[in-house]
Amino acid sequence: MKKTITIIVFIIFAYNTFAQIIIEAGYGMGSYSLNDLRDMNSEILKTLPVQGKVTDDFPMQPFYGIGIFHQTTNVLSLGLTGTYNTTGSRISYKDYSGELKIDNILTSWSPGLAARFKLMDKKLNLYQETRISCAFSKLQMSEEIISYSEEMTFKSSGLQIEPKFKLTYDISNLEFGVNGGYLLDIGGKNKLVGDKKSFLQFKDSTDPIKTNWSGIRLSATVSYLFDL
């Protein structure tokens, strides 16, 4: 994977010697479906010896993005992008005799390719951008019951498509923009680290528990344009 990224970056840089390069960083808020993981928590609640409660349930969280684009024509720019998402959940119970805590911490890196079309070129620019990426997710499950604790890590990967609109304002070589879109994630099995044959699944249906990051994405970006 690392090798593939290196080759892509090399091609982009090599191409930069002939065109305009845009480097972009973003920060936004995303909502996450993660319906399988939420159902998993419900099942866990039923099996607990005490009546626990979900105190944190994969809430909306900031995400981070970076990208590098090459303006191929006046209308089209192609680029490489990457986003980082993280969220989590907690099942909690505590009384005088001790505490029970089951935490799920979910992170994801999504490198991908993006195509950006300029729809309006005035003081404000309007773009439509579509990003296709592969999400590499990591789920850390930790369980603490009184003095007992256990931790497991699962990894999954899945294909994502994120169409969005982008409105920008240029100041010299800097471009400030706001973005709105929706991310579609087909999700992937959560395989146990150290034993790839084992994966998370529902107890009754034996269906795999997938990590589905789908949801609305709102973000702000700042870009720097290099005239080569």
Next chain:
Amino acid sequence: MKPYLYLLSLIFMLSACEYEPGGLYEVDVEPVTEAPDITVNLNFLSDTIYIPVSGYTTLEYSTPDSKVRFALFKLNNRQLSKIESTSGTFTFGFNSGQYQKGLPYELTVELFRGSGSGSLADKLDAEGFLYSKTFILYFLDDADMAAQIISVVPLNGSLRIEWERFSGVGFRNYHVFNSVFYKIDIISDQNRTFLYDESYIGYNGDYYIVTETDNGSFASRHVQYHEGLLEAVAQKGVDLTVEVSWGKSKFENNIVGYRIFESYNRFNYFDEVAYIEGGSASGYTFEDSRFGVETRFYILPVPKKREIPLNSYDDLRYMASSTNDVLIGSRMPVYPFSFFHKPQGDFCYFTDIYNVYKFDCVNNLITDSITSQNVYMTVSSDGKRILSSKPLQLEVTNAEKMEVADVIPGSSFPDQEMPVQFVIANNGKGVFYNQKADYYFYDYLNKSAEATFRIDGESNLGDNMKMSPDGQYFCIRHIKGIWPNYLTELFKLENGEAALVWSRENTGFFDFEPVNGQLIYFKNGILTRMSPDNMTVISELPVSDEYFFDIDWNNNEYVSLNEERDLISIHDLNTGELKKEVKTYNFADNTSNFGSLFLSNKILFTEGLRLKLIY
């Protein structure tokens, strides 16, 4: 390359920013601080436990308390087993043969019970109470494991058997036997160490307590108990009644009733005559006991359970209380009782070899007597004169005063031969015969012979001789030819001669009616009354019984005996109406003590015995 490096640095930096889940759900749970009582069930009950060395021993510790989670067993501080269970039952076994017999071993049993507070630690069995108890184990041979019988005592109308509680492990059942043939009960409750034997009524108390264990072993103790049968007493009452009584049984609740038997040992005979319900009964009155039979009564208690069949007289003797022999009737002078006379009036007369007795039938007692030195005597039918004999003389006695009125010396009789048997009529005349078998009509008052005759050429002492009240007729029954062929002949004193006027073969009873002198005799089931003057039959009365014994002229009743010789009947002489029945047994048979039967003023007389009847 710098932007590329910046980009990677940014990626790694962002990767360190993982989400931190938050929130705490705190629940208020009340802790349980005092240990609750728990109930446990063990397959051993005492603090000191005896274990058979043979086989594999299983200790079982159970509780209905669902919060008990595990049990720990230690023997002499060495852990034998730790058992977790959610069912509340903890079982472990060990080979008891490896331990030394007779030495004490310390067994510690610990139980962990959750607190029940509902807290997280409670739910995870990490919070609770530890209960501990120590037992002393002794390893013993199987035979020494048996429960000892403590007591066998009559209680609450039954027999209570109590034994020690089994102190071993693996108790399964107590088997309680009475002898090896009768299992009274199987008791699966180890704490129930007694029972009432509802079959015990005084004998056959041979008790075994057999303890069965899970090992399949059986060990027993044994004790014998014998209370004995009740003492029974028979007491004669009036008429034919006999009061039979026995003490109240200690086992009255075990008894459903009493079977009453009468038995005549002389004849090796017994018969069930009554059944009385209820164990509390202690007496019974027989209304129709048997006359002239030594009767023994047996009282056989019938148990609620395990009634043993009565197959023989020996069984009866073993299982039933018996009275002494009781004889219905009152004793009388006995020998030879056949010379018994009952003329008109309230008195009877009879002899033994020493005396002539006068018996008052009204008061049922002997009122007077005179000495006698011979067995033979006679009384006139009006009851005024007694003729009895002494050596070389006959004596005429005033029966009312019982004083000798006249003495007839032997020299007064023809050929100076003393009479052997004699009869006397109301007028002082009569008949006698002497050793030569010469018969004479004789006037005892004038001491003169009126006629002489022979009886078909023979005579037998003991033949019946009757004299008509007027002294005119004499009737005699004697053997004719070979016994038992009898011939009855009637003679009439006529013109200084004895004339044979009538005879019948094989008649039974005969007599002269004391007022009008009619002859009455019994033959072939017919009682015939006829006039001796013209030999015409006046009346005939059928008699259903086989044997005819006597007529009581005072009450005009006759007494007879049935063919089976077990029922004496008294009937009206004129109508045949039955007035009274008296049971007897084998009366006047060859094996009986009694051969004769007389009836006078509602009193039955036989040899040595009388019975006043009420009817």
